[in-house]
Amino acid sequence: MFEYAPAPESRSVVDIKPSYGLFIDGEFVDPTDGGTFKSVNPASEEVLAEVAEGGAGDVDRAVRAARAAYEKVWGPMPGRDRAKYLFRIARIIQERSRELAVLESLDNGKPIKESRDVDVPLVAAHFFYYAGWADKLPYAGFGPDPKPLGVAAQVIPWNFPLLMLAWKIAPALAAGNTVVLKPAETTPLTALLFAEICQQADLPAGVVNIVTGAGDTGRALVEHPGVDKVAFTGSTEVGKAIARAVAGTRKKVTLELGGKAANIVFDDAPVDQAVEGIVNGIFFNQGHVCCAGSRLLIQESVADRVLESLKRRMAQLRVGDPLDKNTDIGAINSAAQLARIKELSDAGSAEGAERWSPPCELPDRGFWFAPTIFTGVTQAHRIAREEIFGPVLSVLTFRTPAEAVEKANNTPYGLSAGIWTDKGSRILWMADRLRAGVVWANTFNKFDPTSPFGGYKESGYGREGGRHGLEGYLNV
């Protein structure tokens, strides 16, 4: 047997402070009417730092700082100069990439190979991409004289903390807005490091404000009358609450919400790559991915063969220490999320689906869930309808392309979909009919700053990424 020795990435590159304040108007400040909360490492349950919880008064301070910066500095600044600040930020992210990757893995629980090879490079790429737009907005195709909206309230989730920050802040700033961003309460640390990066870049005070906290802080931010724009990534439930909260206001809204994507494998698929795509589709980032391929639809004629290959491949997945460079699946982000995954998985078993996981030893401390598949799932099962947001795959079968489309679309969500077949015309036929904002054909979970991302139906509205990503931050 060829056993890989532990290959841990050193955490000495990161200097975590014992406590963090709010980042308002260019400074770290104590909360005036909030409290504090702890951010823990989900792989060990060790407390990493104490973080300020912003109250309504703190949110108000941040919005005022953003307004002042918008009116006095960032709004009037020529696009070419805004661009230079964004380029500067992109460069600093590249220069401090190791530090950001390690901190992200510590705070979030994701494997270092993903924070290092996926998250952080995409963060830098996003700032580079939007930096270039700052002085070219009239060419973006939305109208001859696009204007910024003003102050953007941005609330982001815990699954890709820094990447979601980049998706929000880069286009907002490029378009000339200022922002108040609230990171998720379980993963605030990289956003706070980003605040230091803003200082290092000499970004004018108030252009970026980071107010940490939980749901109440987010609500205060979204409902603040001084914001002109709300951008949210997270659950469909909260997305609906936000849509209600902004009703009757001038606030422009973009929402990037849940999903229950179908990953459809035809009998002529390139099987080995399809199996990789299935694995990447559901086990990437512990399945904490809104566009995860959580419903596998296999053509009946190859179902047994594909499942056999999938199980063999799953047995190779290495679950454990997120900082080990060979870890494929890290820790579940929080105790609450772990409970949710367990609850839905138990429902899957109770409803009669057949559950399988490869043999794998889970660490004693921290939050862990073995990669799991359910076979014999039908459309009626909860695990085929509800977003699990964990490393749990529901397997269904189909007989014809039309049936695959029907099953794939039979959900209130519409974020993403996958197609695996060697027949080009079938890909295009399927892609036309799938009601999803991103269709990956013979690949899955690919992201790029130039490529728009976002959902149909209850997966939200608006697009992030690409030229389209500017539209939500412009008055055209």
Add this chain to the structure above:
Amino acid sequence: MSERVAVRKTYKLFIGGKFPRSESGRSYIVQDANVALSSRKDARDAVVAARAAVKGWAGATAYNRGQILYRVAEMLEGRREQFAALGVPGDEVDAAIDRWVWYAGWSDKLPQVYGGANPVAGPYFNLSAPEPTGVVAVVAPESPALLGLVSVIAPAIVTGNTVVAAASPSAPLAAVTLAEVLATSDLPGGVVNILTGRLAETVPTLASHMDVNAIDLTGVADADLAADLEVKAAENLKRVLRPAPADHDWSADPGITRMTTLLETKTVWHPKGV
């Protein structure tokens, strides 16, 4: 010789390509005519008709949709006197005809302007293209009765959506007459459905209907009602166009936001290899 007794017209609803009376059997007197007073059930029937029309209309070629919108302009041109008789000013009819022509031309251009290839950093073909969101409920402005209605229907349907439109309650005759134009323009039944009557009766049903994908609140002048409708729309995350300001200039270039708000962008990835 006695003077000829005129044949009067019954102003009815337009649902699924047909002209039914309100299922409630009610009407109201407006513009010196009895006009159908739509019920919640009429609104639901209109949604069913609009949904049934989505597959064919969204699946029609952009060229075909453009031809049909242009045909609407042709038919409208021939009915100028009819609208004049209803009190619609000539320049408003002109503007309404021109608006159909303007949108007709967008059918096969918007996907090029609004979509495109994305230069991703990897060996992938990556293309974004707009698609219709589905069934759109629209509330036409109180006035101008014809140009306002055309200005909210045309941008929704040109890209492949189907529409349930609530006509101006105070001036619905132009809307019903426009329905007659649409019915003779090769527009498939159900692509446009027009309800007359009170907004408070039909529009909340449309706003909360889970099989409606988007709502255009342009004609909702009451801010509280608009906010309430937007709250209802949140239940299935309808795409929302908020009310137009009272002083909106309907003769100005509409821009593309009315179209793009009612579109989804679909991005397709595929590896490039041998």
Add this chain to the structure above:
Amino acid sequence: MTATATSARSDLSELGRSETALRTFLHGLPGVDQVGAEQRAAQLGTRSIKTTAKAQAIDLAIRMVDLTTLEGADTPGKVRALAAKALRPDPADPSCPHVGAVCVYPSMVPHVAEVLRGSGVHLASVATAFPSGQAPLEVKLADTRAAVEAGADEIDMVINRGAFLAGRYKEVYDEIVATKEACGDAHLKVILETGELATYDNVRRASWLAMLAGGDFVKTSTGKVPVAATPPVTLVMLEAVRDFRAATGRQVGVKPAGGIRTSKDAIKYLVMVNETVGPDWLDPDWFRFGASTLLNDLLMQRTKLKTGVYSGPDYFTLD
């Protein structure tokens, strides 16, 4: 499982009888998506193999080396020195294992055989008009028999790429069958020359063709064309031997050859073997590296692990 494997085996043995059956079968194999295969290979290359795992991998890699010289300038003296190195790669360290085999031209086989006799190091010879394979079948078979008679217990043959690319699969198949027969007890490694096959679909088909015809190993390359072994090509071949064993019950070995020069590269291949086909193939009987300069880098890394000090080329033999 055994029952299905047996029935599958009898099914596949019929395929070689007709061009149509072979074509239908080979073209019915699942396609390979180039981008996906290359990404998977690259991902496997990011595994971090350190300390004890690295030491284990280096010794295994040394045991898997087919120490090769295939030059027109080869002489008895040159190949004897190479064979001596194969037996004792690191004269300063008796704990260092010997390599898997020495690989030479047929005319050099008798000189190597003298050195290796009784050592456990295999003696491989290229044959069948290596590297082009452009000779009449009788000549190729005579080449093979001569090498075996001179003492080779492994034959590395080249397939007829022209016939393969022209779709004359039966011709390629028949040649492999005939060569296998000429090998007698010697193991047959079938060189696909993947650099000339151009697509991964072709690599998968050629691997199956070689296995169906009785090859004991599939090997990537002669080392004589610009593109030799690559991780994704090897990945596709590993998937083929894995699927072939599942279908027939017979295990076939894999040998990437050419272009593998560093320990780091070799370890990446071992990771790929480990995670694609598993421990059954992590053995010199089932996986080999066709290489020459690789060995010295393995030895340098081995010394570094033992002493903690980076070594230099002057401390290792040149042969």
